[in-house]
Amino acid sequence: MKLDSKIPEGPLAEKWTKHKFNLKLVNPANKRKYEVIVVGTGLAGASAAASLAELGYNVKAFCYQDSPRRAHSIAAQGGINAAKNYRNDGDSVFRLFYDTIKGGDYRAREANVHRLAEVSVDIIDQCVAQGVPFAREYGGLLDNRSFGGAQVSRTFYARGQTGQQLLLGAYSALNRQISNGKVKLYTRTEMLDVVVTDGKARGIITRDMVTGKIESHSAHAVLICTGGYSNVFFLSTSAKGCNVTAAWRAHKKGALFGNPCFTQIHPTCIPVSGDHQSKLTLMSESLRNDGRVWVPKTARPGLKAKDAMNIPEAERDYFLERKYPSFGNLVPRDVASRNAKQACDEGRGVGATGLAVFLDFTDAIKRDGRKTIEAKYGNLFDMYQQITGDNPYEAPMMIFPAVHYTMGGLWVDYNLMTNVPGLYALGEANFSDHGANRLGASALMQGLADGYFVIPYTLGDYLANIGWSDKVGTDHPAFKEALEGVSNRINKLLSIKGKKTVDQFHRELGLTMWEYCGMSRSEEGLKKAKKKIQELRAEFWSNVNVLGSNNELNQELEKAGRVADFLELGELMVDDALNRSESCGGHFREESQTPEGEALRQDDKFAYVAAWEYQGDNQPEVLHKEELVFENVKLTQRSYK
Amino acid sequence: MKVTLKVWRQKDAKTKGAFATYPLDHVSTDMSFLEMLDVLNSSLIQKGEDPIHFDHDCREGICGMCSLYINGRPHGPLQTTVCQLHMRTFHDGETITIEPWRAKAFPVIKDLVVDRSAFDRIQQSGGYVSVNTGGVPDANAIPIPKKIADEAFDAATCIGCGACVAACKNASAMLFVSAKVSQFALLPQGKPERKERVEKMVAQMDAEGFGSCTNTKACEAECPKGISVTNIARMNREYFAASLSSYEVPLKGSGD
Numbered sequence A: 001m002k003l004d005s006k007i008p009e010g011p012l013a014e015k016w017t018k019h020k021f022n023l024k025l026v027n028p029a030n031k032r033k034y035e036v037i038v039v040g041t042g043l044a045g046a047s048a049a050a051s052l053a054e055l056g057y058n059v060k061a062f063c064y065q066d067s068p069r070r071a072h073s074i075a076a077q078g079g080i081n082a083a084k085n086y087r088n089d090g091d092s093v094f095r096l097f098y099d100t101i102k103g104g105d106y107r108a109r110e111a112n113v114h115r116l117a118e119v120s121v122d123i124i125d126q127c128v129a130q131g132v133p134f135a136r137e138y139g140g141l142l143d144n145r146s147f148g149g150a151q152v153s154r155t156f157y158a159r160g161q162t163g164q165q166l167l168l169g170a171y172s173a174l175n176r177q178i179s180n181g182k183v184k185l186y187t188r189t190e191m192l193d194v195v196v197t198d199g200k201a202r203g204i205i206t207r208d209m210v211t212g213k214i215e216s217h218s219a220h221a222v223l224i225c226t227g228g229y230s231n232v233f234f235l236s237t238s239a240k241g242c243n244v245t246a247a248w249r250a251h252k253k254g255a256l257f258g259n260p261c262f263t264q265i266h267p268t269c270i271p272v273s274g275d276h277q278s279k280l281t282l283m284s285e286s287l288r289n290d291g292r293v294w295v296p297k298t299a300r301p302g303l304k305a306k307d308a309m310n311i312p313e314a315e316r317d318y319f320l321e322r323k324y325p326s327f328g329n330l331v332p333r334d335v336a337s338r339n340a341k342q343a344c345d346e347g348r349g350v351g352a353t354g355l356a357v358f359l360d361f362t363d364a365i366k367r368d369g370r371k372t373i374e375a376k377y378g379n380l381f382d383m384y385q386q387i388t389g390d391n392p393y394e395a396p397m398m399i400f401p402a403v404h405y406t407m408g409g410l411w412v413d414y415n416l417m418t419n420v421p422g423l424y425a426l427g428e429a430n431f432s433d434h435g436a437n438r439l440g441a442s443a444l445m446q447g448l449a450d451g452y453f454v455i456p457y458t459l460g461d462y463l464a465n466i467g468w469s470d471k472v473g474t475d476h477p478a479f480k481e482a483l484e485g486v487s488n489r490i491n492k493l494l495s496i497k498g499k500k501t502v503d504q505f506h507r508e509l510g511l512t513m514w515e516y517c518g519m520s521r522s523e524e525g526l527k528k529a530k531k532k533i534q535e536l537r538a539e540f541w542s543n544v545n546v547l548g549s550n551n552e553l554n555q556e557l558e559k560a561g562r563v564a565d566f567l568e569l570g571e572l573m574v575d576d577a578l579n580r581s582e583s584c585g586g587h588f589r590e591e592s593q594t595p596e597g598e599a600l601r602q603d604d605k606f607a608y609v610a611a612w613e614y615q616g617d618n619q620p621e622v623l624h625k626e627e628l629v630f631e632n633v634k635l636t637q638r639s640y641k
Numbered sequence B: 001m002k003v004t005l006k007v008w009r010q011k012d013a014k015t016k017g018a019f020a021t022y023p024l025d026h027v028s029t030d031m032s033f034l035e036m037l038d039v040l041n042s043s044l045i046q047k048g049e050d051p052i053h054f055d056h057d058c059r060e061g062i063c064g065m066c067s068l069y070i071n072g073r074p075h076g077p078l079q080t081t082v083c084q085l086h087m088r089t090f091h092d093g094e095t096i097t098i099e100p101w102r103a104k105a106f107p108v109i110k111d112l113v114v115d116r117s118a119f120d121r122i123q124q125s126g127g128y129v130s131v132n133t134g135g136v137p138d139a140n141a142i143p144i145p146k147k148i149a150d151e152a153f154d155a156a157t158c159i160g161c162g163a164c165v166a167a168c169k170n171a172s173a174m175l176f177v178s179a180k181v182s183q184f185a186l187l188p189q190g191k192p193e194r195k196e197r198v199e200k201m202v203a204q205m206d207a208e209g210f211g212s213c214t215n216t217k218a219c220e221a222e223c224p225k226g227i228s229v230t231n232i233a234r235m236n237r238e239y240f241a242a243s244l245s246s247y248e249v250p251l252k253g254s255g256d
């Protein structure tokens, strides 16, 4: 198989404009003859569904929650980047492009990232026109902040609820099209398979989560906008329902999976409090602007936050300030996370579990006064206190890294189409723009760029080329076969009646992934993980206990289907991590480090996208490489010393 | 700690429900309320009993999916979402009663899960600004005074959980609807359609069978996001102003 990224010819800054002109258009009168399925109604899905319906296509949109407004995009706090240069501080499309490519550790396509930076400015205009209440200054114009170590202030925000406001904007645009009859919405409906005939995506199989009804839907194109797969780690900052199922089903139907091992670990999450823990809560990384990260110089097991104040300065190790004097506590996410883990691995972690480091505001409160700190971080401090019961004004916070985003996903070309014609992937579900590490405030940008400003153009080209008569009905044998496959799998899950709950399997998988395929990896560990996952998967299919029936709301059954897919994805992530024996982005490969113990990227060997092809159950997948060509940036090793 | 849970169990929309009692031991005060239910559920599954179904997703207090009525209050004793409620709020030996939202417009689907699609239909009836993708003015073309933007934001923070309806003895949805109406009535972008918007949304709210507002302010007191009843006053003004120059508004299919 040859991977064609379809990157347009010509100078970087002109590619998208030229490409748009070269794309075929669908005659306005014919648009209503086309049907498009959009799976997922987060930022990517809702914006795509609304924009395509506005153009005149008939859209069916699906989500597993009871309303599109609850997609996990709602939880994004910090903000969204755009190269508006409203601050006059030297920002530009090229600078945003450059920062994003560099931030991704040179593992993303130049052309995609440049397009992202170009359309970023339109996103902000669009959202404001929809009535999204971004933060403003006294003069009435939009406010910006600098985010995640960026040298310019290009992040637009809506207090700590940017994702919520952007999603509600996209949701309102979607609602308008539902009311116009151009979008038909299916809530509490889960996609369980893609249907492919003659090499083209023709539709999907879904399960109504209330009645259990399994249904076929056919269309001219299918858009997978189902978010990321952080939940393969069980504990992550994702919502409980986030899953890889839709993307994984597409993968098993032939779509390649790109860079599965690229995940992002966020340094400032609230640590685990016990075995009952069901998810992790992120606190904005803006906290690191004023908080100082430290652990005791020598191990003090079980050290509580309230006793931290008794530890004299001389016995504290402000390890980020010590190791990275010029960036200090503001080193990028991956560096901060890795060093926190290292301190804990050395036994110097604090709190009941020893899996935490302090984030201390004592000096900031002394310097600026409690009022100032309260104004900046009041809501975060309150949230922290609500969850942990500790008061961060009086004793340091405890933080620990957690899985927060997945850069990997379905492989797509420049048009956001997977290698299966008619099958597209948007938002976090695709692998496209973040390389090996995502900068803060760039996922919201990508989701909305894909949905509002890319897919309306690129999908039209595909539809115009195939023509409206090129569609298969749900009576086609391929639909029947897929539907039967889905039913059989559900029946199988219900019939095992074993001894372990779905959550038990999920937790075990998560621990293995975190231990061996998290921030720091080694060949030996990964091989161990591979074996463990295979064993766990085999045990799952013989010993899981899923009660109830298919014909009712059955949350255990839903979970079981998702965990079954995570158990397959986990192994592919490990394979991908094994193959990529360089340190890159958020991932430290123990065998690939500099003499000082910093991450060593290997551009001569690994400047490619790893795209994996499914070969059948329990068969090793085949690796395809898309070489990355850099013509506009010089590859440099990151240094934060 | 130890607690006794009295939980509403209902097989499906058609079957009558009843309370079931579950004693639970070894509850950690650090657990969230939903994690406590997770623990109970896993023990139920081990015993071969159907786990308790409840809605939840983000577990961060922002998606609005969780919706439990605890000891007679939506989301329990604190003004927060139930996913952000922790067991340290309860005392050892306490009996905790858990019910679904109770409202005609929110029928029970199973156990503690209710159907809140009425909220979506209200938003679909007019909760938007009619702009297409592309061709909009520059974001800074229309300055908006910070005070107005902040007020619009306060209204926009509604998470659509339905606690306001559950808290109200009339099961009124006025707080929810007025929050959206307010957001758009305040912002210049929402002004062109403000008259039709309030009329359509109120009409849909009535069609869904929500009760009327008798100003008890229970909604504001229980709203996890602290949405203010001043929004209801604003919506009443908007509605009155619109009705002074009223014309027939069709309910559906006129999104443009």
Ligand SMILES: Cc1cc2nc3c(=O)[nH]c(=O)nc-3n(C[C@H](O)[C@H](O)[C@H](O)COP(=O)(O)OP(=O)(O)OC[C@H]3O[C@@H](n4cnc5c(N)ncnc54)[C@H](O)[C@@H]3O)c2cc1C
Pocket (backbone or CB within 6 Å): A039, A040, A041, A042, A043, A044, A045, A062, A063, A064, A065, A068, A071, A072, A073, A074, A075, A076, A077, A078, A079, A080, A162, A163, A189, A190, A191, A192, A225, A226, A227, A228, A237, A238, A239, A242, A243, A245, A246, A282, A404, A405, A426, A427, A428, A429, A440, A441, A442, A443, A444, A445, A447
């Ligand atoms: C806590 C948190 C904070 C964040 N903060 C920021 C930030 O400040 N800035 C930033 O840029 N990014 C941030 N991110 C990342 C960003 O929010 C996400 O990457 C982005 O919102 C993903 O959008 P999406 O539309 O791709 O997916 P989602 O919003 O996750 O939507 C997925 C959709 O797919 C549906 N779905 C999933 N599976 C199925 C299925 N099998 N069948 C049917 N439907 C399905 C869901 O119902 C949902 O509608 C944050 C992420 C988290 C977790």
Ligand code: FES
Pocket (backbone or CB within 6 Å): B055, B056, B057, B058, B059, B060, B061, B062, B063, B064, B065, B066, B081, B082, B083, B084
């Ligand atoms: S689960 Fe999302 S608000 Fe409670």
